[in-house]
């Protein structure tokens with residue numbers, strides 16, 4: 001048999017069995033791999049332990065889960081399994097378009113140039129708009145020091161360097177530093193996890209909190225606390241919305257239709273205004289459309305501002321009159337309604353149960369899922385005050 005065919009057969013066998021191998025390594029052709037390098041074995045085990053804990057603790061709690069907030073269109077089932085995620089990086093996989101991945105890309109308003117390979121690297125976060133935040137702290141760019149050297153994530157890859165976050169994680173910009181540090185300790189100590197056992201990035205986040213030193217917790221919290229929270233959402237009341245594609249790999253809704261044909265049906269759908277900007281280029285300034293049920297804004301406002309005639313407590317009492325956060329209490333105005341909804345639901349379930357969460361118990365005790373939906377719709381519609389000129 002021709003030697004080339006034998007080599008091809010061996011490679012084919014290795015690829016089919018998931019063995020990571022370099023397919024070609026000459027100067028002219030870039031290296032191609034059959035798969036990305038996995039996390040360190042100890043981190044895979046850590047991830048699996050947290051997944052098991054999250055599942056055991058959350059599955060028996062009150063249902064139904066507001067699936068839209070967690071990025072699902074179904075309810076969790078006892079048999080659901082969670083596979084270990086692998087961080088993206090510059091490695092080009094067999095079958096990917098080498099030219100496209102290496103092509104230099106730009107964004108309006110930015111003087112930087114990055115390729116898709118740079119953009120997707122989870123452990124070397126790119127800087128499209130360095131003027132929007134203080135110089136990126138090492139931990140935001142490269143992740144906790146104890147996880148470097150092996151494939152893993154940096155904080156800025158999920159939360160974006162400007163802390164705007166994505167609907168599936170959390171907006172961290174402009175939160176009080178002491179509040180954020182406390183959340184990281186709560187996650188580390190098993191006091192904060194997801195009420196949806198399928199949610200994969202929560203165990204990943206908890207794993208990171210457990211890998212951080214006190215100094216790193218301080219450094220990352222101070223970094224994002226110094227970035228002002230600014231507008232990123234455009235809220236629209238609607239019965240019918242454009243057709244959506246729910247990507248179950250990153251738990252995000254993407255707009256695929258142009259005409260309103262899909263029933264919103266009591267959900268809130270948060271979707272990038274421009275998918276290419278938000279997802280492919282990871283433009284951290286790119287905003288989101290938020291479709292909310294007709295009538296939800298007025299009902300939410302009544303609960304938030306007046307407490308709904310004793311049904312709940314006026315949020316401004318603790319979160320500050322402008323709801324932008326104060327002291328140890330986080331800002332809740334103009335932030336991702338999917339994230340906000342998960343927090344209310346998780347706190348009601350008790351899967352978010354640190355000291356601070358006890359103060360929220362009387363707030364959420366009498367609230368139904370519909371009330372919470374109305375509340376987070378209204379909160380999302382608040383436009384945060386513009387930062388003072390000269391402030392970052």
Ligand code: HEC
Nearest residue numbers: 153154155158168169170180183201202204205208220342
């Ligand atoms: C794999 C994605 C991912 C990475 C990487 C990541 N996070 Fe998170 N982060 C999350 C998710 C998911 C949540 C919680 C979302 C939820 O509760 O629904 C979260 C929540 C948080 C919160 C709580 C925010 C709040 O309002 O209470 C803080 C603070 C935070 N992360 C900091 C960090 C820091 C610091 C790093 C880097 C060491 C980091 N994150 C890395 C996904 C990530």
Ligand code: HEC
Nearest residue numbers: 304312313314315317318330340343354356357359360363
């Ligand atoms: C008695 C004080 C108090 C009141 C009133 C209150 N909150 Fe809170 N809220 C808190 C505290 C404290 C936290 C931080 C919880 C923690 O440390 O885990 C919090 C956290 C939250 C969070 C999570 C934010 C994040 O970044 O993770 C949301 C959402 C929230 N509150 C919504 C509301 C809404 C909506 C209202 C009004 C209906 C309200 N809160 C009224 C004290 C309060």
